[in-house]
Amino acid sequence: MILEGKTALITGASRGIGAALAVGLAKHGANTVITDLDRQSDELAKVAAQVGETEQKCLALPLDVTNKSVVESVVGEATDAFGQIDILVNNAGILLPKPLEELDEKTWDAHFDVNAKGVLLCTNAVLPQMRQRKSGRIINIASIAGRQGVPTQGHYAATKATAITLTRVYSQEVGMDGITVNAICPGIILTEMGKNNLGSQENIDHWTNVAALKRLGDPDDIVGPAVFFASDLSNFVTGQALNVCGGIYFH
Template sequence: MTQPSNGRVALVTGASRGIGRAIALGLARDGFDVVVNDIERQREELKAVATEIGTFGRRGLPLFADVSDRGSVHVMVDAALAQADHIDVVVNNAGILIANTVENLQEAQWDAVMDINAKGTFLVVQALLPHMRRRGYGRIVNIASIGGKHGAPEQAHYSASKAAIMGFTRVLAQEVGQFGITANCVCPGIIVTDMGRTNLSDQSNVDKWVAVTALRRLGQPEDVVGPACFLASDASAFVTGQSLNVCGGIVLS
């Protein structure tokens, strides 16, 4: 099944900065109109991304919603469909990382990370599926992490949330393939963003990560764009249920 010919539209969550912003701009460069989502706190940044999408001759539509809140997600998806007519691609990128050891982790920290990272992905996908099924087309790209495959100290809850996204995506792919919908994960490594800096608190941490990366450098948000756009495109029409490491060779599989 190839992409319907009328204008292509993508929805990217957590798109006001970092990896989500880079992917939203990459999709605009590839010819998509892009619905960009983030939380209210990111209002100005998200509006700036929507404006930047306009410089590619595409439409940028900012919609605010907390992806962990079912009601807000449905309002967002309804507004996106009302204003953009259809959605071909969703990139579930919104996420948080709160560092803490298992011994000290508060239940509220566990819940927040699982709710935004894992449940948020589920809620957005579930809200969009009836629409994608009706059209017989969809590309679902979930941003997981190599943390979900390996992980690092103080990130057990984050690792669990990202492993959950990968498990969810493998089963989702089996359920929706018959409707012309693919579902895959991108697993970034250490990418220099607000979140990525959690792993890069001092020079010794930077050196440590560079040393274990085959390409001997940290990732930039733009490094994630090509793989995400590939999984959002018809070039990946026969790829589904996969988790693609984009980490410069930290995890090799």
């Protein structure tokens, strides 16, 4: 119960990696505030029920990470409910693959709004209380795409490179107040997003074969690294981006 007494707020938590992190952090002792878009409220309620099977408390709230006033009011409501937010996991993200030459501005903007501005808004909303307490943990779910873009994901990769850069800069701007900021760069994880992205069985087989561990990722594979960054185990680690990819990318 390494996270006992801590409260974690997780964005995009109704499915995939976010849902696994909600249940995983709760299993390690954290109370959780699980959030996602309003349209995901049924799925979010199912995740809340799963978290409820642990000993920990869970509050499910609608949150669009692109909306500053909603972000601030959800952080306020969560803080009122649990007293404080110790851990923020910026997990919400979108990926609509398109070659750069065919990309329209709306799709470009949507990716930057969720994957980059969302990190900024949510982080800025929790930092004042973390600075006051002189402790806090920010974990950004970036991507190996942020280290090396691949065709049809140029815009997505650019947002994830931004998330890694924000991780590095925030860590230096808030470290003096005992707050760490780290990123996890998942490889190919078999979520809705991961499966859509891979498209065909041929692609799944290809990447399975490329991976050193000869398998693709499961959302639960992200839990251990997140618990590490959320806990005292990583007290002297900040501004880092950790690839969690089964060995498909090495830089």
